[in-house]
Amino acid sequence: MFILVGITDLPWLQKLLFVLVLFFYILDVLGNIIIVSLVMRDISLHSPMYFLLANLSFVDICFSSITVPKMMVGFFIKNTITLQGCLAQMYFFHFLGCTEGILLAAMGYDRYVAICQPLRYGTLMRNTVCIQLVLASWLIGLTTSLVHAIMTSYLPFCNSNRIKHFFCDVKPVIKLACADIHLNEALLTNVLGFLSTSTFSLTIVSYVYIILKLMKIRSSQGRSKAFSTCSSHLTVVSLFYGTAMCTYLGPSSENSIEKDRIAAVLFTVITPAMNPVIYTLRNQEVKKSLKKLIKHEHL
Template identity: 70%
Template structure:
């Protein structure tokens, strides 16, 4: 364990962001701002449709509405701070940093569990259609959402508490555009092996566990599809699942690459690139993917636009 002088313990960090080039910072500000507006508009539209539209009052759209709500909050935890960093030096207090870290992991972990719940919903709808209403009742859907939030809140609290116990001194520049666990604990003037092992264990268990449950649901779905003789029936089921499966691949692909790999200078650079994907692009793409691949959502969006034009 390193010996440190408490006199020099830091009370704030500087987020280094993505680049130091002024022209690129201005371009990235406009680029990220555009995607953030799309993110807000798209996810807010899905949330409103899931609440208001009578044709979307099913368990699938209840879960989808919660996913969009999470995406809206998830990107808002990091993107505004990132855009601020494109314009001027981006300082953040240690307490603010821990708070941002907590909510980032809270919402991210919650989304992972919710995606697994949506996979289970698709399994029940396709493999047990006659029992779908009884199995996926209102109370079951609420329980799945609450389980997602409680799991996210618990796992993120572990990271936040452990990081808050570390002493930070001398180096104050975080090589990231927001406070994530890996780049922050790297600045501690104390041995961080326990923190790194805990991060890999907790994140690994949660991500691989929820991903495995999602894949298990789709294995049963594929087995069911293979029993269907008509190509029309198979394509209908595939169309129903393709949106969710695309989002699962986008989410877990970037998450596992970030939190299950070794921590090094090169990995932190890759993590920063991956973080742009799952904080900026993935939350924006989710409502677009569901809108383009889902006839009911497209119909509901058209109705919403028509009502807005006649208002």
């Protein structure tokens, strides 16, 4: 049985954090459910861009639900978890995190095709291609996260049972093993490092081509309209990859694990809650669809 240490031992701060985390979690779940519902109900949103967005919203709900409810319990009682539960939480956390990263790269490719190859958009982003991109993101997430879960399950745990985190992540868990963990750390850095840097690089390459294309557009109104479809996605990419890379590409030490807990709060609590807000406030089509839904509910 493992004990999850959590974020703080101060009672007043635990109560404050519980309220804040609960607020963001409700915002995350409701906001992303609204995004999925809008894409499913509104025919005007039946396009590759919003199909990928709906999948991203669904992943965000699952991603935060893996860790946040357990985290909130730990604000009031001693938070314990079995080895099997810890491995399961670790697996699904990395599975959904990897899936989200690949979906963000796919969304970047969609924006590249829409702006740089508009005449071929219907062919390059046809329904079968979109489904294949989503299935590929889930499949890669399933397989890469399985590596860390299996490798961790073979470790003997005979040292302290206190995990210095609010959920079971690979770094703090393998630190408790009474065996050589260099292979586990190397796999974590190399597998997640390769996946995150490759998907991030693909996204950056897409936006380099997009920016070059926008520079050729003489009309400022045309540039503004084209960039408005990318700004929301670019903001979400910055939030997600910024915190994820800081966590998993750095060295594993006591100080780094403390910093990882702060970064983990950002990409498990705040980022999933901000995604629907960003896409709703900065996307005209989503705003119009939301207004239509509100008017329909009032009739």
